[in-house]
Amino acid sequence: xxxxxxxxxAEALEQLCDETxxxxxxxxxxxxxxxxxxxxxxAFLKLGMATxxxxxxxxxxxxxxxxKRQRVIAALVKEQQQNKH
Numbered sequence: 447x448x449x450x451x452x453x454x455x456a457e458a459l460e461q462l463c464d465e466t467x468x469x470x471x472x473x474x475x476x477x478x479x480x481x482x483x484x485x486x487x488x489a490f491l492k493l494g495m496a497t498x499x500x501x502x503x504x505x506x507x508x509x510x511x512x513x514k515r516q517r518v519i520a521a522l523v524k525e526q527q528q529n530k531h
Contacts, residue, residue, distance in 0.1 A: 455503060459496055466492040 469489040
């Protein structure tokens with residue numbers, strides 16, 4: 447089986463994913479809105495960095511993410527509309 451990433455990129459992605467998960471765990475424990483916004487900012491930053499790393503080796507990856515994000519949003523909107531009726 448062909449590896450998707452070399453060792454260096456795989457390790458960097460793993461670290462960013464771990465840091466993103468850690469930020470989200472902190473968000474769940476956040477006592478106030480300011481703390482919550484700070485940990486969300488860190489999580490978004492880490493996800494953006496991870497996306498950038500992959501995009502460097504696999505051009506079009508970020509576009510694919512956005513397309514999938516839009517499909518998920520459309521499906522959620524459709525579901526909400528169906529639940530209203």
